[in-house]
Each structure stands twice: as C-alpha cells, then as structure tokens.
Amino acid sequence: MSVAVPRKGRPLEAALERFAAVAGADAEALADSVASTLRYEKAVTKGRQTADDGVYERLADYSDPAGGGPEYTLVRDDRKGHPRRVVFDSARLDVAGTDVRLVGREEPFRALRTHEFALGFDSADLVLEEVVPLDPEGVADLADVNARIDPRDTDVRVTTGLGDTVRHTLMARPETLPAGADLDREFVAGYEGPLCISPRYERLVEAVLGTGALDGVEFVYPEEGVEEEAAIAETGLGVYLTVTGGTAREHGLVLGADLFPSETVLLENEAETTAATDALGRALGRGVETAIRAE
The missing domain is CATH 3.40.190.10 (Periplasmic binding protein-like II)
Structure with missing residues (x-):
C-alpha cells in the first residue's frame, strides 16, 4: 500500500513521527535517520554547512533500498542559483503486518486529488488554500475546512491533524x-x-x-x-x-x-478508500487529539 508524504520539512518529519508512534522501532529509526539527513542537507543548501563530498556521492551514500533503508532524490531548490537539494523519495515500513510504501511528493494533497493515492500527509495550509472557497465567514479549525470542501471539487478530506502546530x-x-x-x-x-x-x-x-x-x-x-x-x-x-x-x-x-x-494533516481520498486503507488510516489517527472522523 502506498502513502504520499512530503519530500522535506516539518510535514515530512511529522508524518514519519506518526508512523513511528504506531509501527515501532524500525519506523522510529527511519524517522530519526531521514530527519537528521535532511536537516544536514538543508544546512548545506543554505550555506550553513560545507559538505566534503559532492551531492551525487552523498545521494548514493544516503540511499539504501536494497538494505531496507530509505531512498532519496534530487530537486532544484528555489534559492538563488537553484542548487540541487537532497530530498526524501521513498521507504518501506511494516505497519501491523501491512507493507506500506511511503512515497515522496512535492505536494501530496494534489496527488490525492488526482487519485494517485488513497492516503497521504500534507500541510493544512495547502488544503485551505486549494479547496476552501472564500466566504464572508472565516474558518477556525480543521473541521471547518472539511465542512467547506465542495464534494464536486474533490474527494479528499482531512481525517486527522498531527498536532505539530x-x-x-x-x-x-x-x-x-x-x-x-x-x-x-x-x-x-x-x-x-x-x-x-x-x-x-x-x-x-x-x-x-x-x-x-x-x-x-x-x-x-x-x-x-x-x-x-x-x-x-x-x-x-x-x-x-x-x-x-x-x-x-x-x-x-x-x-x-x-x-x-x-499543522500536518492525514488526508484520505474517499473515492479510493478500501478496507485496508481505512484500517491504516484509523491506526495512524488513533490517539491524536485533532482527529476529525469518528472511530
């Protein structure tokens, strides 16, 4: 089962921490490894660190799909000169007996909107900006966001906020x-x-x-x-x-x-939901204070 996650930043770390909370030691190790790698690479991109090896050598060193570790890829950063930046690409985890493949996307919410995935994580800000219409009355929380989504516009809904607020x-x-x-x-x-x-x-x-x-x-x-x-x-x-x-x-x-x-939110494309994706979504949302859907 594939789950879309961001390629870098706080939303990716929050998503990995949620998997660590429900999937045990291997997921914890993955979350720690990815976070430390990408924080270092961000510092290199911003000029706060100097790397001894070139970006392709670092990329090859970080990626270990054959050994069960994560894969990384390169994107062009939007800073001056458009430097290449190492970002998360994919990893596999066992979640309660289910083989889950985490797939990095620049904007996971949009990948869910186009029905590439049933589940994914992204920033609540992006959901609000993309699909919530401008009305005289404002919105205050994630439940308001779901209530404002036009079902004719998208099948994606917010199911859980991760609390990285x-x-x-x-x-x-x-x-x-x-x-x-x-x-x-x-x-x-x-x-x-x-x-x-x-x-x-x-x-x-x-x-x-x-x-x-x-x-x-x-x-x-x-x-x-x-x-x-x-x-x-x-x-x-x-x-x-x-x-x-x-x-x-x-x-x-x-x-x-x-x-x-x-905050980072767990998203679900209701048109793509199966019994397996529903079970995984409920496991990922269990115990989170800002869960939207009923258990």
Whole structure:
C-alpha cells in the first residue's frame, strides 16, 4: 500500500513521527535517520554547512533500498542559483503486518486529488488554500475546512491533524488597540487600515478571517529582506506564524487570537478508500487529539 508524504520539512518529519508512534522501532529509526539527513542537507543548501563530498556521492551514500533503508532524490531548490537539494523519495515500513510504501511528493494533497493515492500527509495550509472557497465567514479549525470542501471539487478530506502546530496568529503594536480591546476576529472586523501579511499567505488569510471581516482592510507586505514580525511592528497590525511568540514580543508586539492551526494533516481520498486503507488510516489517527472522523 502506498502513502504520499512530503519530500522535506516539518510535514515530512511529522508524518514519519506518526508512523513511528504506531509501527515501532524500525519506523522510529527511519524517522530519526531521514530527519537528521535532511536537516544536514538543508544546512548545506543554505550555506550553513560545507559538505566534503559532492551531492551525487552523498545521494548514493544516503540511499539504501536494497538494505531496507530509505531512498532519496534530487530537486532544484528555489534559492538563488537553484542548487540541487537532497530530498526524501521513498521507504518501506511494516505497519501491523501491512507493507506500506511511503512515497515522496512535492505536494501530496494534489496527488490525492488526482487519485494517485488513497492516503497521504500534507500541510493544512495547502488544503485551505486549494479547496476552501472564500466566504464572508472565516474558518477556525480543521473541521471547518472539511465542512467547506465542495464534494464536486474533490474527494479528499482531512481525517486527522498531527498536532505539530504552528499557528497563524494576530499581532499588533499595543497602541493599535483601543483601551480594553481584545485582539481577535471581532477587532479585525471593525478595523480599517493596513494589515501586514506574508504575500504567500494572502488567500489563506482571506479564507481564515472571512471576506466580511476584511472590508476596509488593505493588505501590505514586508519588503524584501525584512522579517515578518519587524514589518508587522512597522505597520501596526498583522498576521504571521507563531510557535512561542518570542520573536514577535522582541519587536514589541502583542499576541492576539490564534486564527488557524498550521499543522500536518492525514488526508484520505474517499473515492479510493478500501478496507485496508481505512484500517491504516484509523491506526495512524488513533490517539491524536485533532482527529476529525469518528472511530
């Protein structure tokens, strides 16, 4: 059985950790190996590490399909010069007696939409941006996302959030807020003026807040080379990702409402579901707080 997973980054690590939680020591070893390899390769790509061997030599050294280990491949990174970057390609695991092949995809959600897979993992952000229509009312959680998906548009649904949560959070300078006001959705609905966001999150922010709350709001964006929290502090109000909020506070910002969880999710194409994929999906979602479907 094949399951689509991201090729790199936090969503891939979260997916591998979920398999480790249900499949034991071999899956734990795989998760640790892949995470350490790709973190090192990311550092090489960004110039924080210098590799002794060339990228093809490293690729051959990392990949061990004959010995039951993972395979890796190369993609062109979007950074200046488009360097080649090592990313996850595939691996096999035994999950409760089921032979599962993890297959790396740039955007697993889209692979599920085209019926290549019955199960896969991807970012909740991508699902929200791809298939949730813009409505006057916003969305707040993963259940809202499923409720907004048009069944005529896709057979894919979110079944479980993995809890590796970074949140899209409202931030503001204290003087932007009237005395006693809460920095929440209601405040944005009554606000008129600039709202600073990263341009890649424009449609996501529109879907999360709802178009009704954005009347009179003008999106502005950080200048090149300026970090998002600094740009929000300059603007007065904005939305960006937070984990602890430490960087925002360093810029004098007040943290407001958490708008939407940016977490990795388990996805299912309902048209491709079989008894075997359904059983695996339930096993992967067992014990996770943000499960959407009933057991």
